[in-house]
Amino acid sequence: NLMRASGIDGLAGIPRQRKLGRGMVLRPLLDFPMASLRQFLVSRNTSWLEDPSNEDLAFDRNYIRHQILPLIEARWPNAASRIARSADFCRQASSLLDSTCEAMMQNQGAKGPVIRVAALEPGAGYFSLLLRSWLKVQQVPPMPAGRIIELERQLIESAQDKRPAIEWGGHVLRFFDSKLWLQKIGDLTMCPTLKWVKPGPLRIDHLIGTLEFKGRAGQPSGEILVSARRDGDRIDCQQGRRTVKDILREAGVPPWLRGSVPMLRRDEQLLAIAGVCVNRQLGSWMRENDVQLLWKPESPVLQEVLENVPLQAVDHDQGLR
Template sequence: MSQSLLHQMQNQLATLSDARRLLVGYSGGLDSSVLLHLLCQLRDQGQESRPVLAIHINHQLSPLADQWQSHCEAQCQELDVPIQVCRARVERSGRGLEDAAREQRYQAFSQLLQQGDALLLAHHQDDQAETLLLRLMRGAGPRGLAAMPRSRPLGDGQLFRPLLHFQRQQLHDWAVTADMSWVDDDSNGSLDFDRNYLRHQVMPLLEERWPGFAGRWQQSAALCREADEQLQSQACDDLTAAELRSERWGWSLCLAYLQSLSEFRRGNLLRQLMTQLQLPLPDSVHLEQIERQLLQPRDDAQGAVCWGPIQLRHYRQRLYFLPETLALGPPELQCWDLQQPLVWGDGELRAWEVASAGLLLPPGSDLEVGVRQPGDRCKPIGRGRSQTLKKLLQEYALEPWLRDSVPVLRHRGEIVAVGDLWVCEGYGSGDGPGYLLQWQAPARSD
């Protein structure tokens, strides 16, 4: 069995031909200890030449946490493996302790990974079965039921799970045969944690009734992963057809195309978009609200569906994806000389020098910038007469939720421009140099 584990481990690592360093998430427990020892055996036998580094995350949740850290450091010294320790404090932020610790752990791993690094984690077949059942209990779809992938990108590197096809008992037997030393987390026996409850109360009964069920569940997870890949491919095609567009604030999709899809494909498209934008996925309640409030033919833009940091609105046959709290302009007038960006709520107003067709002001003039006031009127260049800002903003199709925060530029009390929508009569540079205005949303990484 020892040679079989080593041989299969070697075959798994052969798929990581692009990795230049192998980092092991090392808790000191049985599973990660076996993983680290397997790597070191392959290294010592000359079958693995890449540098191996252990990473230990000390969550400081147990009184024994520092003892576990010392154990890991001693084991790494004995195995001649460098170790990097990250001490972290878990903040629940409304989530369970398990979820909060897991998220912080992956954040730490992500920050440590460099280009060309592969992070090896010791999840095995039993972990996969527990994950599948936990997600099934939460009502997950194909993506969730695909459970843990063998590999995926993480930070600047790649996460890899080479032990997914091994059972926990196989790893235990190997560790005993190799006379290994490992630590036992005192919380592993607590049934207060969902995963421990499954491990100690549920899984043994399933194994007794259906021996080898974990392996068959892994096949089901693989089928769910294939189904999810097909759904993602269809969602990407639908996103292209729906004309995803970057807006002044957020993004938008063609509402008519969304309405032409089945309800299932709409939900599939929205989940794919949220994944691409690295935003929380909508649950069934939000999808029902979207169907009822935003996808029915109507002309107004009053409806909104919110979850997490995002809100959805519709306007002029587009469905908009916006920050939950839109950037608003300050309540009082601000002076601006056009030389530096003007902070405007969470965004900014900029002025760029252009050769022609810009804003022209007398030398040394300062502008006053504020929000629109009741009764405000102006005459954009090329218009025959002045009109109220309310009417003009409708004609220029500025989204209704931005109209109360659009910056209005005044010179000696007279409106000279509104945002980057128009310049008023008498303040255009014509064929001469002037300033091009730009009203920007907060910077984003898309």
């Protein structure tokens, strides 16, 4: 890790414990030398398995262990234990920095997969620490140092319409509306086309989630088609006949997520943009029957989009959300 120009996280070595999904990975034997563990097993007549790759000098860790460390210990006895002690100091410093960065993130309201760029303070000297802390909370792989440097440069130099994006480890980080948006690459999805006939909630998929007409009258009679937006889509809403493109832009929906927002149609007429607006005819029926149209996305990023749609962009009087 030292040869890779790692920060204190890398210099701290393998963590004794870390989160893995809903569980934890624990390594209680990290502080015991390999020779001591072998001696313990031999004394109890217990067999063990050796990983044959541990002898392959093509791996950096093995080259250091078998070629470099013996030379270092010939000059500085007990070097391995001293290096381990230094790694422990780095681990303590890393833990303190993590706590400090997490507190700074919480003060900025940065909890989910979307964060205001100003909270990371690009150009202030600790952008890398704050970004790594935020990514760790999101339980995503650490971003390589080179990518972080490039991202900070883009954020400082790029205009809003450039929208820099960084991909790594199956994730993508995008810039839009003065915020960074984090997603798994596989979570970028278009709303599928579905027929909604039966009363009750309609589950679209594990990312876009569920639509539901909730109220004493249930949902409108007849078949409703749910789909992604189409080129040239328009809707007759409270503000008049408007393009879906303009409505989604004013609602602050990022361009790459606009295809995920469900559209409700009947006979080629656009009835609603889920979470944003309904047409006048459907809105009138919903008010008369005390019905709400609810969209419950399951993707954290889509949840963030829905929570941050400006109030003026949503037809609250027509029972949306």
